[in-house]
Amino acid sequence: QVQLVESGGGLVQAGGSLRLSCAASGRTFSSYAMGWFRQAPGKEREFVAGISWIISNTRYADFVKGRFTISRDNAKNTVYLQMNSLEPEDTAVYYCAADPTLRTIATMRREDYSNWGQGTQVSVSS
16 A cells, blocks of 8 residues: 655646645555546546656646656655646646556556545646
């Protein structure tokens, strides 16, 4: 089991940037694929980005359009989401999640992630 705590959310103007962090507990963090999801009011939770446990293969939702970058630092037990060129449509609660199944490509399916953080609010003003 791994416990996850997100941070780095906040209020930013359109076109601005934020970097989210997700700190994980547990010695097996490096063996988890990690993902970022988001949920806006009244909408389903959706996949944003994922990174595999080995060789750090990354995967992104189409709406990211090269604006976001996911990365991980296994020595710090932390995964990051760098978000640039933010748009009001990016406003949501952002969650990180862990997938313990040793996938070499991160999955986009919410049900494949077994551990979730509490979320961090990102608000983008126009």
